[in-house]
Amino acid sequence: MVSALFPLRLENAEMRRSGRVLVGPVNLELLGEETTVIIGPNGAGKTSLLKLMHGIGRLSGGRIIWACSIDKARYRQSFVFQTPIIMRRTVLKNLIYPLILRGQSRPTAETLCKEVAEQTGLTGVLGRDALSLSGGEKQKLALARALIVKPEVLFLDEPCAVLDGRSTREIEDILKQVAKVGTCLIMTTHNIGQAQRLADNVVFLLGGRVHECTKARDFFNAPQTTEATMFLNGDIVE
Amino acid sequence: MQDLREGLINAFWLLATFDSDLVEITLRSLQVTITALMVASVIAMPLGTFLAIKRFRYRRLIVAVLNALMGLPPVVVGLIVYILLSRSGPFGVFGLLFSPTAMIIAQVIIMVPLIASITHQTIREIWSEYRDLMISLGASKVQRIQALLWDGRRPLLTASLAGFGRGIGEVGAIMIVGGNIDHATRVLTTAIALETGRGDFGLALGLGFILILLAIIVNFAIHMFAQTERQSLW
Numbered sequence: 001m002v003s004a005l006f007p008l009r010l011e012n013a014e015m016r017r018s019g020r021v022l023v024g025p026v027n028l029e030l031l032g033e034e035t036t037v038i039i040g041p042n043g044a045g046k047t048s049l050l051k052l053m054h055g056i057g058r059l060s061g062g063r064i065i066w067a068c069s070i071d072k073a074r075y076r077q078s079f080v081f082q083t084p085i086i087m088r089r090t091v092l093k094n095l096i097y098p099l100i101l102r103g104q105s106r107p108t109a110e111t112l113c114k115e116v117a118e119q120t121g122l123t124g125v126l127g128r129d130a131l132s133l134s135g136g137e138k139q140k141l142a143l144a145r146a147l148i149v150k151p152e153v154l155f156l157d158e159p160c161a162v163l164d165g166r167s168t169r170e171i172e173d174i175l176k177q178v179a180k181v182g183t184c185l186i187m188t189t190h191n192i193g194q195a196q197r198l199a200d201n202v203v204f205l206l207g208g209r210v211h212e213c214t215k216a217r218d219f220f221n222a223p224q225t226t227e228a229t230m231f232l233n234g235d236i237v238e
Numbered sequence: 239m240q241d242l243r244e245g246l247i248n249a250f251w252l253l254a255t256f257d258s259d260l261v262e263i264t265l266r267s268l269q270v271t272i273t274a275l276m277v278a279s280v281i282a283m284p285l286g287t288f289l290a291i292k293r294f295r296y297r298r299l300i301v302a303v304l305n306a307l308m309g310l311p312p313v314v315v316g317l318i319v320y321i322l323l324s325r326s327g328p329f330g331v332f333g334l335l336f337s338p339t340a341m342i343i344a345q346v347i348i349m350v351p352l353i354a355s356i357t358h359q360t361i362r363e364i365w366s367e368y369r370d371l372m373i374s375l376g377a378s379k380v381q382r383i384q385a386l387l388w389d390g391r392r393p394l395l396t397a398s399l400a401g402f403g404r405g406i407g408e409v410g411a412i413m414i415v416g417g418n419i420d421h422a423t424r425v426l427t428t429a430i431a432l433e434t435g436r437g438d439f440g441l442a443l444g445l446g447f448i449l450i451l452l453a454i455i456v457n458f459a460i461h462m463f464a465q466t467e468r469q470s471l472w
């Protein structure tokens with residue numbers, strides 16, 4: 001079932017900071033039926049674009065249109081940051097924080113978090129100080145905390161960048177499962193293999209602009225632009 | 239050496255006999271400093287937090303002034319409070335000069351910049367970490383502040399301990415505004431100053447040791463109470 005937040009439309013969306021254009025102008029429409037993967041080299045503006053869509057990056061021009069206001073929409077979305085933001089408290093308290101914010105009682109929240117903890121393999125570390133987790137465990141905690149509110153849209157900014165092969169596969173399995181039950185995934189990755197495994201749509205971003213936006217199959221089989229071809233071949237694109 | 243030994247013996251003796259003057263002075267020291275600490279914390283912590291998360295025109299200036307005020311000489315604070323509270327001063331009608339209240343006021347002024355400044359640094363650091371997450375999760379203003387204060391509680395406790403340390407050992411300001419009156423405004427530090435002036439080093443040292451002991455106990459107690467040692471991190 002597609003979330004009622006869609007379609008998402010970006011109309012000449014632009015983000016400028018200190019006189020530089022970081023993103024845009026971007027025109028894009030996402031229907032929310034499929035997993036969208038944004039790829040592009042470092043500094044292409046992937047993170048900035050995701051933040052714009054989620055409404056936590058200030059728009060400098062153009063419009064971003066969800067089916068409801070962007071603040072209301074954000075309430076039904078989760079964002080997993082490129083560098084996980086870990087609160088200075090125990091893993092359990094990190095995990096249930098979004099539920100507490102939404103007015104759940106502690107006991108209810110703790111019951112609810114069992115499932116996600118199990119799913120992400122965090123059950124054994126719930127009592128630990130979250131800052132003592134390893135980089136990969138932190139990433140899993142950030143994902144678990146994003147999943148706990150059962151978001152309709154899940155933004156993931158390089159969710160597997162610091163994970164090893166096995167953890168990456170575990171996370172990808174979770175993501176596929178989540179996508180199957182109707183959460184729309186919008187993510188970035190550097191890992192072309194991962195993009196091929198997860199993506200239905202690909203947005204190829206370069207210098208803040210969308211160079212291609214197509215079905216994943218088409219993109220990987222026959223990229224339309226030379227830049228995309230080079231990127232897929234592992235060449236350096238400017 | 240002679241004086242030091244005599245001081246130790248004196249301190250032990252005063253403690254062992256539960257000397258009533260000593261008890262009175264010690265309790266007054268604690269009363270003045272702890273009251274001042276509470277008032278100062280109530281002012282300084284919200285102020286520091288506000289400066290850390292709110293952007294407005296003169297924020298940097300205020301932070302700079304606050305940092306500069308950390309080095310405020312207590313004697314000068316005492317002098318200013320004295321002038322304000324003296325009979326001809328603007329607050330003279332309250333008749334507060336040479337009372338514990340005057341001493342508390344002076345100590346609050348000395349503590350606020352210190353506590354506010356440490357609070358500001360702490361909260362700013364945590365806020366820069368949390369900002370995106372808080373906005374993403376839709377935390378309200380109150381919820382944000384709650385989370386920042388709660389997760390910063392350990393450094394904030396350290397801030398208030400620093401304030402306590404500054405207050406309990408302070409003599410310049412409270413001597414001026416309190417007047418070191420026996421059974422009224424005499425506290426440990428002013429008593430030490432008095433006995434030193436009189437040449438009674440034994441008693442002065444005895445009081446000094448008790449002061450140090452007190453500072454250590456209070457620090458220790460608060461640390462124990464709040465379990466500030468991060469067990470799992472090291």
Ligand SMILES: Nc1ncnc2c1ncn2[C@@H]1O[C@H](COP(=O)(O)OP(=O)(O)OP(=O)(O)O)[C@@H](O)[C@H]1O
Binds near residue numbers: 017047048049082
């Ligand atoms: N607040 C800012 N002020 C100025 N420049 C910024 C700001 N934020 C980001 N940038 C710049 O914008 C560009 C795009 O940043 P962004 O983080 O979106 O890239 P990215 O595609 O996510 O890169 P990466 O793959 O390394 O994560 C970068 O060159 C970055 O330096």
Ligand SMILES: [Mg+2]
Binds near residue numbers: 046047048082
């Ligand atoms: Mg990025």
